[in-house]
Amino acid sequence: IWKTTLYSILATIGYFSYQLYREIHPKTQLPQSKTFENGSPRKNLVILGTGWGSVSLLQELDTTLYNVIIVSPRNYFLFTPLLPSTPVGTVNVKSIVEPIRSIIRRTKGSVVYYEAWATDIDPQNKQITVKSVFPGEQEDIKTIDYDYLVLSIGATSTTFNIPGVSENAIFMKEISDSEKVRSKIMKTIEKASFLPRDDPERRKLLNFLVVGGGPTGVEFAAELQDFIKQDLKKIMPEISQDIKVSLIEGLPNILNMFDKKLIDYTEKFLINEDVDLKLNTMVKKVNPDSIIAKCKGEEIELPYGVLVWSTGIKPQQLTLDTMKKLDEQTERRGLLIDDKLRLLGAQDSIFGIGDCTFHPGFVPTAQVAHQEGQYLAKTFQKLYEIDQLKWEQEQPNADINSIKTNIDKIESSIVDFKYAHMGSLAYIGGDKAIMDLNIAGAQYRLSGGNFVFWFWRSVYLSMCVSLRNRVLVTADWVRTFVFGRDSSV
Ligand code: NAI
DSSP states (O other): OHHHHHHHHHHHHHHHHHHHHHHHSOOOOBOOOSBOTTSOBOOEEEEEOOSHHHHHHHHHSOTTSSEEEEEOSOOEEEOGGGGGGTTTTSSOGGGGEEEHHHHHHTSSBOEEEEOEEEEEEETTTTEEEEEESSTTSTTOEEEEEOSEEEEOOOEEEOOTTOTTHHHHOEESSSHHHHHHHHHHHHHHHHHHHTSOTTOHHHHHHTEEEEEOOSHHHHHHHHHHHHIIIIIIHHHOHHHHHHOEEEEEOSSSSSOTTSOHHHHHHHHHHHHHTTOEEEOSEEEEEEOSSEEEEEETTEEEEEEOSEEEEOOOEEEOHHHHHHHHHOTTOOOSSSEEBOTTOBBTTOTTTEEEOGGGEEOTTOOSOHHHHHHHHHHHHHHHHHHHHHHHHHHHHTSTTOOHHHHHHHHHHHHHHOOOOOOOOOEEEEEEETTEEEEEEEETTEEEEEESHHHHHHHHHHHHHHHSSSHHHHHHHHHHHHHHHHHOOOOOO
16 A cells, blocks of 8 residues: 555656646747648638637647637636635635646647737638737737637626616626626725614625526635635624625526535525525616515515626627628527537538537536537547648649548548536535536535535646646635635725
8 A cells, every 4th residue: 555655646746747847848839831841731720719618629739730820818718617716815816827828838839829809700701800909009900811710709798688787796707807806895895894883884885795596606605605704704703794695596596507405405505604595586677786686576675785796608799790690500599510519601611619609419618618629629630631631632643532532531530529527516615515426427416525625626626727727726725724815905
């Protein structure tokens, strides 16, 4: 047993040393060029987005096979599963961010990155228009030709057109949202502490509402309650007693994608942790300092000091514009893709992955986008081989029949994308998590307990895209455990 332990420790040290070496000393990259050494043209592969799908594609892709261009207004990858931990400071926002330049520096061939919005896609001429995020600069709009285009532009927070949401609520989707939520929480607490304890305005300010009982809403409400119970209690005991965190969900239960037993456990646990769980409560209108909701046929008004909105996602404007250009795009929830992740109506050249797409077999989660990215990397390897053979076919004295057989063979080896659902995990507060895992067809459902909590943390750490992220997140958890969360803005 000692030998096994020693070998495991040495293997772990070896693995992390290698990772560290790779991050500090990236390999020399092959430059981009118009043609390969044999004279065949090198195709342009344009990837839109720097989220889960694009980054997993980039990490798996042999970038020496294409001129790879990435366009995204966000010059970093954001590890979204830990975003709900950031507003209260359990984890720092910078710890869950990896610059896209660092990611592309670790690929084999050089990759071009433009910090810009893609504003238009022209499938007929295989061109996209991009607009720099730095307005007013000369030539801030350019067109880029593509041979293959990957749309991985994600989605945006939905409001279901409920009046007042955009004006008064804060979303939980991007770093800027997390910073806004943090600032709002800390300022509201200070503002309330200025008022006498029996002042109704103070009571209103200390009502913190989280709308949407999906994983984002639950994890954020849990983190908020941790901050109040574990840290604010020590530095502002009176205020911490008076804050009420309410989680508002329109359906009869929260966390719909989880098993019923885990849902029941979580609901009981949250109530026990003093989270005011309001089920069957559909928000209909948001005023500057109260929400109007329908609860069991009755209209209720809930005043608030902080309102966080996490009711899911809707397509981006570019997604909607692209749908209009392709006749076969008839689904409003996202860009329709086939089983090989090709965009219906542009199957020869445009692929779609992640939350901007719609396929009846997959849900819009990070896990799906990640696997789709990995799948596309393999597809692009095969498309490169096919393109090479097609070029050879056009050369003088080519053995056309044998090349055609080879092309057919490779084409038929591009199998359909199969999503392997590994399961779901969620943090529910008080160092407790729930897990609903699917391992080799067997279902493992566990709630609470130290094992699940540490398992949740280990899985999230392993999912981080760089060693730097893993080290920073671990250091944040240690810092929070030892010193608590900080309450400054
Ligand atoms: P979601 O779509 O999962 O949940 C939104 C919730 O808001 C729903 O339960 C819905 O009934 C409720 N809602 C909608 N309108 C409402 C209204 N007007 N009033 C009250 N309640 C209303 O959204 P979420 O949590 O942002 O997650 C987005 C995606 O990311 C999901 O597919 C989710 O599975 C995934 N995700 C998974 C995580 C995990 O597995 N730990 C973590 C975060 C996200």
